[in-house]
Amino acid sequence: MNKRIVFRNMAHSDPMEEYANKQLAKIEKFLTNEPSPVNIELVLQPSKNHEHHHIELRVKSKNYDLVSDYEHQGDDFYDTLDRVIDVMYRRLLQEKERRIDERKSRGRHDDFKKER
Numbered sequence: 001m002n003k004r005i006v007f008r009n010m011a012h013s014d015p016m017e018e019y020a021n022k023q024l025a026k027i028e029k030f031l032t033n034e035p036s037p038v039n040i041e042l043v044l045q046p047s048k049n050h051e052h053h054h055i056e057l058r059v060k061s062k063n064y065d066l067v068s069d070y071e072h073q074g075d076d077f078y079d080t081l082d083r084v085i086d087v088m089y090r091r092l093l094q095e096k097e098r099r100i101d102e103r104k105s106r107g108r109h110d111d112f113k114k115e116r
Helices: 014-030 077-115
Strands: 002-007 039-045 052-060 065-073
Touching: 002 014, 014 039, 014 077, 052 077, 065 077
Parallel strands: 002 039
Antiparallel strands: 039 052, 052 065
């Protein structure tokens, strides 16, 4: 699993990286059984003038190619990060359920028909 945290327009911050890694742990746990390669990229871009931060999370693997980003005025940087990761986790769950439902609706009978 390849994970990258990018600090754009800001100096590297160990506490921020530690917090981001802690929050990304549930995404990593969800993707543990995913076939390689799995790429996770988190881009942190704070606003210089006021609280108007932009955070983007990309997850790319064999089964998933999803992007979650959020930019909103007035939210704390940590709150924005939490929101982006929670949205990504929900999207991963929805995508997994969709793939399972698709497989169930197709059924094994169709697979056997193709073999004949």
